[in-house]
Ligand SMILES: O=c1nc[nH]c2c1ncn2[C@H]1C[C@H](O)[C@@H](COP(=O)(O)OP(=O)(O)OP(=O)(O)O)O1
């Protein structure tokens with residue numbers, strides 16, 4: 001599959017930064033959906049993959065370009081996998097990382113089991129009705145700590161502690177997060193598939 005130009009179907013500045021950095025070496029011209037005036041897609045589905053596909057198709061339909069979308073979230077063991085697909089709106093509307101993190105830490109107050117993982121699904125469609133979307137996913141395992149640490153990243157990163165590095169995701173250099181994260185793993189799998197002729 002040869003792609004010369006694609007639209008990134010996300011309005012999240014943190015994701016756009018990370019995805020753009022991962023795509024930069026490929027020589028594909030990357031434009032954000034915001035710069036093309038794409039309206040916000042609905043994300044009504046119970047699974048990450050369905051929401052990612054909905055976002056990619058929506059951007060492809062509105063721009064006529066191939067589109068790449070990520071749907072992702074934080075799944076906490078002691079919360080039965082929550083906030084999960086609802087991660088972006090965990091504390092309600094409007095979306096707020098600060099409010100989401102405060103709710104997460106309140107929900108885990110007094111809870112010993114701190115295990116959690118980030119999950120990402122990345123979908124690439126060549127057109128809105130592409131019958132063969134490329135789909136890849138990735139996970140990143142860690143623990144939730146009550147005290148926020150670090151200034152980097154976005155979302156739940158200041159509370160996502162990686163025991164092997166003794167740092168939160170927000171303390172990692174962006175280049176390092178971009179090789180270790182759920183999104184990095186998903187993107188590696190996606191690019192493997194992109195290189196395999198089909
Ligand atoms: O690496 C990450 N580091 C920290 N937090 C993260 C990460 N990856 C996803 N997350 C959280 C942020 C948000 O609460 C939710 C994604 O929600 P999700 O709907 O996929 O994205 P979004 O609404 O922010 O932007 P958009 O849909 O336009 O891509 O998971």
Ligand SMILES: [Mg+2]
Nearest residue numbers: 012043071088
């Ligand atoms: Mg969203």
